[in-house]
Structure formats: C-alpha cells, structure tokens
Amino acid sequence: MKTKSRFGLSVAIAATIMGLGAFSVASAQDISPEHEAAAKAALQALGINNQFDEILPNQADLVQSQLTQVYPNYHSLIDEVVTDTAIALAPRRADLEKEGAQIYANIFTAEELNQLAEFYSSDVGKKFIQYGPIAARELGQAGDIWARGIARDLSQQAQQELNRRIEADGGTPVEATEIPAVPAQ
Template sequence: MMKNKRFGGIAFGALVAAGLFAGNALAADEVTDAQIKAARAAMDAIRVTTPFDGILPTIASQLKSTLIQGSPNYEALIVETVDQKAIELAPRRADLEREAAIIYAKAFTADELNAIAAFYSSPAGQKLLKDGPLAIRELSKAGDVWAAGITRDLTKAADEELEKKIAAQKK
C-alpha cells in the first residue's frame, strides 16, 4: 500500500512538472535567442541555479534510506540501483537551466541581462555575491534591534500620554 501511495505521488508530481514545463515551453517562443544567451550569461554570473545542485543527490540519498529501511537485506542492490537511476536522470538538470533562462529572458531585456552579467562578473559583483548574504543577515539583526527599540519607545510614549489624557478627562 505504501509503495502505491509513493508511486502515485511521484506520478502526480511528474504530471504536474510535465504540464508546467510544457506550458513554459510554449511560452518560450516569446523570447529571442539573444535574450536566452544573455539570460544564461546573467544566470551563470549570479549562480542562480546553484541552490538546486543538491536536489538530485539529496532525493537519491533519501530514497536509498527509505528503501533500505524497508528492505535492509538488499542494501547493496538498492544503493547500486538508485545511484544508477539518479545518474540517468542527471541530464534532466538541463530542463531546469532552460526554464530558468526563459524566466530570466521574460523578466529582463537582453541589455539588462548583459548589464547584470557584466556587474556580477566584476570584482564588485563577485564580492556582493560572496558577502551580500552576510550583510543582509547583519542588516536583519540590526532591523530587529531597531524595531524592538521603536516598539519599546512607542509603547512607553503612548502609555504616558494616554495616562495624562485619561487623568485629565477624569477631573
């Protein structure tokens, strides 16, 4: 029963993904080759699809763990089979890259994409990619401290003023 549910979920996910890719593939006619080329250069510069690098290995690892728990006597066979099937699926990463290029090509002009690629390929752009997340985390912390101070001060000021006004109304 569990195998059927898992297969059904996988089949449903595959159908949804196929529908999305087919729909976007039709919309791909709206972008030019120059936009796609510029989009790929910008994507490479900002490493936009890097976060997806670990998806297939993670899914394969999780699947191996699940299957081995259910059939520990077949561990070697499970590992070999899942690894082989994962390697067979690896070329599908190109589908994601193609989709990302279409998305970027629709969102930006070729000139904008070229400017993005130029900036993020520069030393300043590389530094922003490297140190930007740290700066954003630090800014978020500073924003939290600032918001706490504003909350404290507004609450105190409003309470004091309300006490005065309410006391004046009671007289």
C-alpha cells in the same frame, strides 16, 4: 558559509520569481537564442546553476535511504540501482537550466540580463552574492531591535502624555506599570 549565502540568495530569487507568477514560461518560445544565452549567463553568474547540480545527488541520497529502510538486506544493490538510475536521469538537468533561463528571459530583457551577468561576475557582484544574505539578515535584526526600542519608547511616552492630559482634565492617571508593553512587530 559560502554555500549557505548562495542558498539564501537563491531562495530570495526563487521567492521573487514565484511572486512574479504572471509571467508565463509558455511565452518563452518567443525568446531569441541571444536572449536565452544572456539569461543562462545571468543564472551562472548568480550561482543558481550550481544549485541545480545538487538536486539529483540529493534526491538520489533520499531515494537510496528510503529504499534501504524498506529493503535493508539489499543496500549494495540499492546503491548500484539508484546510482545507475541517477546517471541515466542526469541529462535532464539541462532542461532545468533551460527552463530557468526562459523564466529569467520572460522577466528581463537581454540587455538587462547581460548587465546582471556582468555585475554578478564582477568582484563586487561576487562579494554581494557571498555577503548580501548576511547583510540582509543583520539589517533585519537591526530593524527588529530598533522596532522593539521604538515600541517601548512610544508606549512609555504615550502613557506619560496621556496621563498628563488626563490629570489636566481632572481625571486620575493610570500607573504605567498597569499597561502592558506593546510588542514590536
């Protein structure tokens, strides 16, 4: 459950960063070492760096599976080659962490990054990382339920008031069963 919660938070953060595409990584060369260190600390506190660790093993498993389908008689050799290649590529993981830190440093000041790292390293910050996605999902569900109730009540009450005004004007009201319920968005 903890992994899924961190994944949900990271997806949200990644979506936010992608939405802020106006910030260029190219301007990262202006970032001081202290600013970059603060960004790395914030990424670590958010648990994002841990997910970077999963990328290479996951991709190695995928490549191994694909190669085994093509060359089923060479499973052992494929395992050895993919493992050796993955180990050779492992040092590149630091590049991803540096790029992530530069992205955060382009968006947040060093002081803000230090505040984020401090908060997300605290007990309440860790709890937010763990349970924030659950709370967000439940809040979304509560909003959906509320929206459906409001849609139902709005439709019924508007229909009743419309019929009252049509009757007052001498017209014939429409049966409420003839009007479909308005679905919640």
